[in-house]
Amino acid sequence: MTYCVGMRLNSGLVFMSDTRTNAGVDNFSTSRKLFTWAVPGERSITIMTAGNLATTQAMVSLLAERSSAVEERDPGILNQPSMFQVARLVGATLKEVIAYSSPDAPTANDQFSASVIVGGQIKGGQPTIFLVYPQGNFIEVTDDTPFFQIGEAKYGKPILVRAYDPDLSFDEALKLLLVSFDSTIKSNLSVGLPFDVHVYENEALHADRQIRIDESDEIYQSISSGWGEALKSALDLLPNYKT
Numbered sequence: 001m002t003y004c005v006g007m008r009l010n011s012g013l014v015f016m017s018d019t020r021t022n023a024g025v026d027n028f029s030t031s032r033k034l035f036t037w038a039v040p041g042e043r044s045i046t047i048m049t050a051g052n053l054a055t056t057q058a059m060v061s062l063l064a065e066r067s068s069a070v071e072e073r074d075p076g077i078l079n080q081p082s083m084f085q086v087a088r089l090v091g092a093t094l095k096e097v098i099a100y101s102s103p104d105a106p107t108a109n110d111q112f113s114a115s116v117i118v119g120g121q122i123k124g125g126q127p128t129i130f131l132v133y134p135q136g137n138f139i140e141v142t143d144d145t146p147f148f149q150i151g152e153a154k155y156g157k158p159i160l161v162r163a164y165d166p167d168l169s170f171d172e173a174l175k176l177l178l179v180s181f182d183s184t185i186k187s188n189l190s191v192g193l194p195f196d197v198h199v200y201e202n203e204a205l206h207a208d209r210q211i212r213i214d215e216s217d218e219i220y221q222s223i224s225s226g227w228g229e230a231l232k233s234a235l236d237l238l239p240n241y242k243t
Helices: 053-068 083-101 157-163 170-185 218-237
Strands: 003-009 012-017 020-022 028-030 034-039 043-051 114-122 128-132 138-140 147-151 195-201 210-213
Touching: 003 043, 003 114, 003 128, 003 170, 012 034, 012 043, 012 114, 012 170, 034 053, 034 195, 043 053, 043 083, 043 147, 043 195, 053 083, 053 114, 083 114, 083 128, 083 138, 114 147, 114 195, 128 147, 147 157, 157 170, 170 195, 170 218
Parallel strands: none
Antiparallel strands: 003 012, 003 147, 012 195, 020 028, 034 043, 043 114, 114 128, 128 138, 195 210
16 A cells, blocks of 8 residues: 655645555565656656556556657657546556556456556646546546545544635645655555655656655654644643543
């Protein structure tokens, strides 16, 4: 399992993913799940993946291979005219890989299933984010649904729903996401550090602002411990329910 969040703010987009993969409780490893493609000054595209690791790695490799190809018959992710067309390409590629892996009856519940968050901006268009399903179809962020989660989403969603604001700064958004991710890793062993982060500012049209946060990061440790203490203090302030 994994945990990834793509969030739209008024100032841009923020993407964060964990890196833990597992094949059982005694077989954990680390694998990157956040990938970027960019043509400086022309486009920036970010993809995050969750689900069967073989499927997601094959999809990313196929997208990368076709992006470097010169044949127009296999248009790459860097040749698409809009983010909508990028989402269509990602969806078609994901569906293709799943069908190849399980040709008899590929379904959303298949062992080769996966889901994808893809977002970014192409010059002339608006920054946006899509959630791509295993069947290849997708939905786009809206004012009512300004962020998408894939993977082990339930533990980290409550803090996002309660505290998200489109006017958050990038620093505030990263703090919010770190609380969400910290709550998740404390609840589920299949999600873990390090976290990969990409911050995209509107009209930047590059993918330069990327960081990796590991367990030695002092700010993360301060947020983790401070959030636990703040929860205890808030609980103490609430009235007791008398029976």
